[in-house]
Amino acid sequence: MxxxxxxxxxxxxxxxxxxxxxxxxxxxGENGAGDIPAEDSATEGNTKLKEVLVELAMGTTIHGVANIVSATKTYKKLLWLSLWILALVGYCFQLSQIHNTYTTAQKTTTMDLQFGVLNFPGVTFCNLNPVKKSLLRETPLDLQLFLTISESVMKLYSEPISVEIDRNHPGFQFLNNFEKHGFNTEGWDVLSYIPTDPLQTRDIFIKSEISKMNRSTVERIGHTIDDMLLHCSFNSMICNSSFFTPISSTRFGNCYTLKSDQLVTTVPGPPYGLTLVLDMETYEYVSPSSSGNGIKLVIHEPDSYPFVEEQGVNVAPGRTSIGLNRIEIQRLKHPHGNCEDHKDYVNQYGIEYSKMACEQLCQVTLTQDICGCIPTIVSIDPSIVTSFSKFCGTMDIPCAILVRQAQVKGDLYCPCTNPCLENVYTKTISSHSWPRQEYLIHEIIPLICEDTERAKKVVNITGYTCEDFLLMDLPEDSIQAFRDNFVKLDVYFEDLNYEHIEEVPSYDIYQFLSDIGGATGLFVGASVLSLVEVVQILVEIIKYAVCRHVKK
Missing domain, CATH: 1.20.5 (Single alpha-helices involved in coiled-coils or other helix-helix interfaces)
Structure with a gap:
């Protein structure tokens, strides 16, 4: 034992x-857990969390953290902690700079030269004379007056009027309507916006009178495409009046736009562009409103509205060549830019979007709301945006002009932005005297005589028949009425190269992330994988907090 x-x-x-x-x-106890004091359990939990955090800190890839934990001396801990906090402050400052650079949405513009088949632009022209002299008596008396009144007499209509502006007077009630749009008209000298130049005043009155006429009447009393078009060719192929769409201008009456949406230029140069020979019918011009002969011409994007008055150029009788070069502009959307696609514009208004079209349609809407009438000082057809039929009369013109001025200054808001993709055309214009007398007699007159109605005009104007011009040696004064009467127009691309101008972000998301990574590596030596370690630490802390909450 x-x-x-x-x-x-x-x-x-x-x-x-x-x-x-x-x-x-x-x-x-019954549950087998034992009666362990709460203090001991909390101490054990704190010890476990501390051990986990120390373990993660010792193994982290973020520089400096392990040195803080492993330092045995207090001054070493403080040294490494100070250095790490200093690096963290520098890192945060650098991040703020990177963020500011990114949020300012800076952009740069690039330009390169591209080559390809080019769609032919829209070409719109109007005779500078809106009403034929032979049909002048069929127009309203007011229009007859403004078309035939002299400039010296117009000065009487343009003299400044001394009128005291009384806001309670019915004629100035429109000033109160500006207040509805958040615009204060106090201090506005309304009468100062009425034009005093005789020619501008006459144009305003002419536009006001023509806008009141229906479209069929304007087309009948003006120069039609069949009256003017003697010859048309595109890419050396014959075209005719069916290639043109009529539109109305409140200043020039009948205008015509080439249907160019299906026309493509494959070879540069005049023979492969558009060639027109136009009869201006200068013997039908009404003086003195039409003080010069020729046409108003504008080159624009296909299907966009032609702003003949604002963007057009005057082409005098003779031969004019217009060489085109296309510039394609591509803009950025928000946040780097403020362009919009406006894809629904065609379905909504029947025209391609342009900033000027948007501004003028907005002006029509604002004038209708404030003045109670449709402005006649815009070039665009108001029926595109409204069915309202009351046009601004003489007494409404100051209100309409005030709306335009307030809109231009930005006091009346119109949400019009640049299109994201736009084509513009630079023009090289050259001209010379045309035609010579021999060419006029032997080429132009026979061209006119191909049409029976035009042949009658030759007899009425010259007193000679088409056969007389072909068979007889007529005196020079026989064609005096036809001098300075014809325009030959060549519109073509000078080459098929075109400039492509594009806005690009100067600081995109990839550069943003790259700079953040560079700053992170420079200051704290962290990488993408270090984020996983940070997430793990947060998970442990959250787990510990949840467990403590449950035990309580």
Whole structure:
């Protein structure tokens, strides 16, 4: 029998420890968890969390953190902690600079030369004379007056009128309507916006009178495409009046636009562009309103509205060549730019979007709302945006002009932005005297005589028949009425190269992320994988917080 004193001491200690353990197990509650004090449990949890955080800190790839944890001396801990905080401050400052650069949405413009087949632009022309002299008596008396009145007499209509502006007077009630749009008209000298130049005044009155006439009447009393078009060719192929769409201008009456949406230029040069020979019918011009002969011409994008008055050029009788070069502009949307596609514009208004079309349609809407009438000082057809039929009369003109001035200054808001993709055309214009007398007699007159109605005009104007011109040697004064009467127009691309101008972000998302990565690596030596470590630390902290909340 073995005695107690004969057992090894370590065996006795282990036996006692086992017995103590058994006693603790027997004293556990029903759930077997034991009655461990809450303080001991919290201490154990804190110790576990601390151990996890220390372990993660020692193994993290973020520079400096392990040095702070592993330092045995207090001054070393403070040194590494100070350096790490300093680096963190520099990192945050650099991040703010990078963020500011990114949020300012800076852009740069690039330009390159491209080559390809080019769609031919829209070409719109109008005779400078809106009403034929032979049909003048069929127009309203007011229009007859303004078309035939002299400039010296017009000065009487343009003299400034001394009138005291009374806001309670019915004639100035429109000033109160500006207030509805958040615009204060106090201090506005309304009468100062009425034009005093005689020619401008006459143009305003002419436009006002023509706008009141229906389209069929304007077309009948003006120069039609059949009256003017003597010859038409595109890409050396004959075209005719069916290639043109009529539109109305409140200043020039009948205008005609080439249907160019299906026309393509494959070879540069005049023979492969558009060639027109036009009869101006200068003997039908009404003086003095039509003080010069020729046409108004505008080159524009196909299907866009032609703003003849604002963007057109005057082409005098003779031969004029217009060489075109296309510039394609591509703009950026928000946040780098403010362009919009406006894809629904064609479906909504029947025309391609342009900033000028948007501004003038907005002006029509604002004038209708404020003045109660449709402005006649716009070039665009108001029926595109409204069915309202009351046009601004003489007493409404100051109100309409005030709306335009307030819109231009930005006091009346119109949400008009640049299109994201736009084509513009630069023009090289050259001209010379045309035609010579021999060419006029032997080429132009026979061209006129091909049409029966035009042949009658030759007899009425010159007193000679077409046969007389062909068979007889007529005196020079026989064609005096036809001098300065014809325009030959060549419109073509000078070459098929075109400039492509594009706005691009100078600081995109990839550069933004690259700079953040560079700053992160420079200051704290972190990488993308370091984010996983940060997430792991946050998960451990959240897990610990949730466990403590549940135990409470």
């Amino acid at each position: 073995t005695k107690v004193e004969d057992l090894p001491k370590n065996h006795i200690a282990s036996t006692v420890e086992k017995e103590n353990t058994d006693i603790e197990i027997e004293n556990t």
